[in-house]
Every structure is written in C-alpha cells, then in structure tokens.
Amino acid sequence: xxxxxxxxxxxxxxxxxxxxxxxxxxxxxxxxxxxxxxxxxxxxxxxxxxxxxxxxxxxxxxxxxxxxxxxxxxxxxxxxxxxxxxxxxxxxxxxxxxxxxxxxxxxxxxxxxxxxxxxxxxxxxxxxxxxxxxxxxxxxxxxxxxxxxxxxxxxxxxxxxxxxxxxxxxxxxxxxxxxxxxxxxxxxxxxxxxxxxxxxxxxxxxxxxxxxxxxxxxxxxxxxxxxxxxxxxxxxxxxxxxxxxxxxxxxxxxxxxxxxx
Amino acid sequence: xxxxxxxxxxxxxxxxxxxxxxxxxxxxxxxxxxxxxxxxxxxxxxxxxxxxxxxxxxxxxxxxxxxxxxxxxxxxxxxxxxxxxxxxxxxxxxxxxxxxxxxxxxxxxxxxxxxxxxxxxxxxxxxxxxxxxxxxxxxxxxxxxxxxxxxxxxxxxxxxxxxxxxxxxxxxxxxxxxxxxxxxxxxxxxxxxxxxxxxxxxxxxxxxxxxxxxxxxxxxxxxxxxxxxxxxxxxxxxxxxxxxxxxxxxxxxxxxxxxxxxxxxxxxxxxxxxxxxxxxxxxxxxxxxxxxxxxxxxxxxxxxxxxxxxxxxxxxxxxxxxxxxxxxxxxxxxxxxxxxxxxxxxxxx
Numbered sequence: 001x002x003x004x005x006x007x008x009x010x011x012x013x014x015x016x017x018x019x020x021x022x023x024x025x026x027x028x029x030x031x032x033x034x035x036x037x038x039x040x041x042x043x044x045x046x047x048x049x050x051x052x053x054x055x056x057x058x059x060x061x062x063x064x065x066x067x068x069x070x071x072x073x074x075x076x077x078x079x080x081x082x083x084x085x086x087x088x089x090x091x092x093x094x095x096x097x098x099x100x101x102x103x104x105x106x107x108x109x110x111x112x113x114x115x116x117x118x119x120x121x122x123x124x125x126x127x128x129x130x131x132x133x134x135x136x137x138x139x140x141x142x143x144x145x146x147x148x149x150x151x152x153x154x155x156x157x158x159x160x161x162x163x164x165x166x167x168x169x170x171x172x173x174x175x176x177x178x179x180x181x182x183x184x185x186x187x188x189x190x191x192x193x194x195x196x197x198x199x200x201x202x203x204x205x206x207x208x209x210x211x212x213x214x215x216x217x218x219x220x221x222x223x224x225x226x227x228x229x230x231x232x233x234x235x236x237x238x239x240x241x242x243x244x245x246x247x248x249x250x251x252x253x254x255x256x257x258x259x260x261x
Numbered sequence: 262x263x264x265x266x267x268x269x270x271x272x273x274x275x276x277x278x279x280x281x282x283x284x285x286x287x288x289x290x291x292x293x294x295x296x297x298x299x300x301x302x303x304x305x306x307x308x309x310x311x312x313x314x315x316x317x318x319x320x321x322x323x324x325x326x327x328x329x330x331x332x333x334x335x336x337x338x339x340x341x342x343x344x345x346x347x348x349x350x351x352x353x354x355x356x357x358x359x360x361x362x363x364x365x366x367x368x369x370x371x372x373x374x375x376x377x378x379x380x381x382x383x384x385x386x387x388x389x390x391x392x393x394x395x396x397x398x399x400x401x402x403x404x405x406x407x408x409x410x411x412x413x414x415x416x417x418x419x420x421x422x423x424x425x426x427x428x429x430x431x432x433x434x435x436x437x438x439x440x441x442x443x444x445x446x447x448x449x450x451x452x453x454x455x456x457x458x459x460x461x462x463x464x465x466x467x468x469x470x471x472x473x474x475x476x477x478x479x480x481x482x483x484x485x486x487x488x489x490x491x492x493x494x495x496x497x498x499x500x501x502x503x504x505x506x507x508x509x510x511x512x513x514x515x516x517x518x519x520x521x522x523x524x525x526x527x528x529x530x531x532x533x534x535x536x537x538x539x540x541x542x543x544x545x546x547x548x549x550x551x552x553x554x555x556x557x558x559x560x561x562x563x564x565x566x567x568x569x570x571x572x573x574x575x576x577x578x579x580x581x582x583x584x585x586x587x588x589x590x591x592x593x594x595x596x597x598x599x600x601x602x603x604x605x606x607x608x609x610x
Contacts, residue, residue, distance in 0.1 A: 073509025089496065129276075
C-alpha cells in the first residue's frame with residue numbers, strides 16, 4: 001500500500017512536534033529514526049488516526065478521512081509503544097483480539113489455526129495458554145507483534161517493536177517483519193533507536209530532524225552518514241560501509257561531552 | 262508439516278478444553294445458584310418444607326398462608342437477591358474493565374453512596390432532581406446521582422489522564438462527600454425520616470415487591486445483553502486504552518456507554534434494596550480467578566458470582582437471628598471484608 005503524507009502538522013498544546021511534513025512512503029520496510037521527542041511515535045499515531053492532525057494522508061491515493069473507521073482498522077495495523085498490560089487474558093485470547101472486527105460469539109476453526117500459525121512463526125506457541133500477567137516484558141512484546149500480524153494489514157505501523165527484547169529476539173523480530181513485508185507485499189513503517197539494526201534491515205530510512213521536519217528519506221547507505229549522526233544526534237561517530245553495502249556505525253563521543261569537561 | 266499439524270491439533274484441543282472447562286464452571290455456578298435460591302425460599306421466620314413450596318406453586322390444596330408466604334414474600338425476595346447480586350456483579354466487572362483497576366466497584370468508588378444520597382434527598386426533603394411522578398422520585402434521584410458521580414470520575418480521569426490509583430482515590434473522596442451529605446440530611450430530618458433513611462441505607466430485601474423485582478430484572482437483562490454485544494471490545498479494553506484504540510475500538514464511546522449502563526444497574530439495584538457493599542467487588546474477582554478476563558465468560562460468571570453471594574447473604578440474614586431478618590447490607594459487608602483483606606494479602610505475596 002502506498003502512503004502519501006501532505007503538509008502534516010501536529011503539536012501538543014502549542015508546541016509543534018511535526019511541522020508541515022510531506023512524504024511519499026513506498027511499500028517497503030521503512031524505518032523511522034531520530035532523537036528522543038523528534039515525533040517518531042507521533043508520526044505513527046497521526047497516520048493511524050489516534051491523533052487528529054492537520055494536512056492530508058492518502059492510502060493508495062484515497063483520502064484517509066474518507067475511509068470508514070472499521071475499514072481503517074482492517075487496513076492499518078498499529079502497534080503502540082506501551083505493551084505492559086497485566087491483564088488476566090491468555091496469550092491466545094490476546095492474539096485473537098487482533099481479529100476483533102470479524103469475531104463473532106463462537107471462535108471458528110479457521111481463526112484458531114491462523115492464530116496458532118502466527119504464534120508458531122514467532123516461536124511463542126508454547127505460551128499460547130499462559131496469562132499475560134505471567135509473562136516477561138519481552139514475551140508480552142512478542143504477543144503484541146503476533147496480535148498485529150494475525151490481522152494481515154496492508155500497512156503496519158510499529159512503534160519500537162524491539163523494546164524489551166534481547167539481542168537475539170531483536171534480530172529475529174526485525175528480520176521477520178522485513179520478511180512479512182516482502183512476502184505479503186505490504187508497507188511497514190517501524191520506529192527504531194538502533195542505527196546498526198536500521199542500517200542492516202531497512203529498505204528505506206526516514207530521518208526526523210527533531211525540529212518538526214524530515215532530515216532525509218532514502219536507502220540506509222545514502223542517509224546513514226557521520227554528518228547525519230552528528231547533526232541529528234549530536235554524536236561523533238564513524239560510519240564504515242561493509243561488503244554488503246551496509247553502513248556500520250561506531251559511536252565515538254557525544255558533542256555535549258566537551259561541555260562537561 | 263506433519264509436526265505442524267500435530268501442534269495445531271494439540272493447541273486447538275487445548276483451546277477447546279479450556280472453553281469446555283469455562284462452560285463447566287458456568288454450569289456448576291448455575292446449579293449452586295439454584296440451590297441457594299431454593300434454600301432462600303425455604304428459610305425465614307417460618308421454616309417451610311420442600312413439599313410446602315412445591316404445593317404452593319402447583320397445588321390448590323395448600324393453605325392460603327403458605328401460598329402467600331411463598332408467592333408474595335419469599336419468591337420475590339429470592340428473585341431480587343439473585344437479580345440485584347447479578348446486577349452489582351456485572352456493574353463491578355465493567356467498572357473494573359473501563360477503569361483498568363481491579364479495586365473499582367460501584368460501592369468503592371462512591372456510585373452507590375451517590376445513589377444513596379439521591380434517594381435520601383427524596384426521602385427527607387421530597388426533592389426530585391428531575392420532575393416526575395412522586396412514586397418514582399427516589400429511583401430517579403438515585404439514578405441521576407449515580408450517573409453524576411460516574412461522570413465526574415470519568416471526565417476527571419479523561420481530562421487529567423489520571424493514573425488508576427488517582428481515580429480510585431477520587432472515588433473514595435466522592436464516597437466520603439456523599440456519605441457526609443447523606444449524614445447532613447439525616448441531621449436535619451425528623452425522627453421518622455431518619456428511621457426511613459437509616460433502614461434504607463442498611464440495605465434490605467424485605468421491601469421487595471414483584472414490580473420492583475420485575476423492573477430490576479428488565480434493567481439487568483437489557484444491560485447484560487448490551488455488554489454481551491460488546492464483549493470483544495470490552496475484552497480489548499482490558500489490555501488498556503491505547504491497545505484497544507490500536508485494535509480499532511472507539512474507546513471513548515464504549516466507556517461512556519458502559520458508565521451509563523453501570524449507573525443504571527447500580528441505581529436500580531440501590532434504589533430498591535439500599536446500599537449493598539462488596540458484591541460489585543467480590544463478584545468480578547471470583548470471575549477473574551475462575552475464567553480470566555475474556556468477557557464472553559467474565560460477564561456471566563461475574564453475574565453468577567454476585568448472585569450467589571447475595572443469595573447466600575439473603576439466607577444468612579434470615580438464620581443469623583432466628584425469627585428475625587437481619588439487614589442484608591450488613592451481612593454482605595461481613596462476608597466482603599474478609600474477602601477483601603485476603604485479596605490484598607494475596608497481592609502482597
């Protein structure tokens with residue numbers, strides 16, 4: 001699904017977080033990066049519609065506001081950042097809620113098997129009948145990702161899906177999101193903090209400048225540079241390009257370190 | 262591939278077993294409720310035998326006294342205990358769901374106290390907040406104040422994005438406020454009015470008539486139907502507001518709907534039987550422990566839990582002092598307090 005954003009503006013109270021942003025996001029594995037409070041989560045919330053913003057958002061050329069709420073929930077899958085629920089629901093019941101709009105009183109065999117398939121893909125099928133309040137933060141995060149995947153959305157918006165995950169799970173999850181994006185030919189927009197993870201897996205990177213605008217949008221090899229890291233994050237870093245054309249970032253020091261000496 | 266099919270079959274079987282287990286719990290609780298309901302009809306100042314009760318229903322040979330005791334006194338009271346218990350059970354369950362706090366209930370966050378104040382206002386001053394026929398002033402006042410206090414909690418929590426602890430504290434503040442206002446009304450009331458208000462506040466099923474039981478049953482039936490219709494959305498709410506929104510739930514709309522229904526349920530129950538505590542807290546907790554928070558089961562099991570507790574309390578109120586009927590509101594608190602304390606201690610562990 002093609003996503004087009006035109007003159008998007010949003011602010012909390014009078015402080016603008018996103019200021020007149022325009023962007024065409026191709027159906028690929030897109031990663032949004034930027035410093036804290038740059039508006040990464042806000043951008044996803046505006047696209048999904050949790051926050052009411054100014055400007056236009058088009059999904060496959062169709063104005064987002066003209067699409068029914070129920071259809072939006074079918075088209076866009078949104079994973080919020082906070083996944084710390086301590087509900088007494090089981091993992092199976094939680095993932096089942098991903099199909100909320102098609103659920104009837106009786107859960108059909110097809111729904112059951114699609115849930116079990118996703119749990120298996122994520123390697124958490126052994127947790128299926130455990131309650132959420134018994135799981136670790138990382139396990140809860142995996143359950144939330146499963147809940148989103150079971151919906152087969154055309155556009156996946158994921159706010160820091162690697163939160164609370166260990167290194168192995170981070171790599172597996174990002175790799176899986178990328179695989180699903182390509183296999184289902186959908187559009188994924190994911191916010192991340194890890195520049196090396198971004199460089200290795202993203203097809204395209206959207207860099208927010210922290211002043212309400214977009215610094216650049218493009219392939220990791222073109223946009224992840226030491227100049228960008230210095231300007232956006234205030235960090236001195238070495239960026240080497242690996243054999244497979246993947247930038248490798250080695251942070252050296254913070255620009256603010258000089259002030260502390 | 263074969264291995265995958267086996268895993269799927271095994272998991273589906275586990276899911277089906279889980280559902281069967283929950284249905285079994287529903288059945289066992291329903292049978293237990295039939296038992297308490299029957300005992301409730303048999304007990305009272307004059308003990309009746311099962312034969313007396315059956316004869317009162319189906320035979321013309323039974324004496325008029327027995328027929329009157331069973332059909333006009335015991336039966337409506339037993340029905341009212343079940344329906345009020347079930348109403349407070351689901352009201353507490355949904356209050357806990359929308360506030361995301363297992364300590365919320367119509368009683369603990371002041372909705373019952375507000376309804377009590379509304380009723381006292383009518384009983385003492387004869388003031389109705391909405392113009393209506395005199396016989397409905399108590400009920401309408403109770404409803405309006407229950408709704409008013411629910412809306413205060415809802416809008417402040419929405420406006421300030423308050424944490425759940427703050428919402429509960431706000432509810433406790435409202436509880437004190439409405440209790441103080443009711444106490445003030447009692448202070449300025451005549452002796453006879455004070456007696457009416459105090460007796461009303463104790464909570465009692467003895468004032469039950471078929472009309473009151475009928476109204477409460479209708480409100481309960483409509484409410485449980487509306488909750489059941491939204492059961493998946495309410496289940497999604499138990500994951501938190503943001504998560505429910507991400508699943509496409511119109512959170513504000515459903516919360517407002519739940520608050521209105523909970524107020525109606527609480528007000529109807531409270532205005533006919535007085536303030537009865539802890540049923541709205543205990544019912545959902547029993548349900549959560551037995552079937553979790555999936556609302557297709559959480560709602561009916563909360564209803565059954567509340568109904569069972571109040572039905573049992575109704576029996577207790579009649580046998581605690583032989584020959585007299587103890588106010589049921591006191592009995593439910595006697596049952597509820599140890600339950601509440603054990604809950605807190607369990608959480609600490």
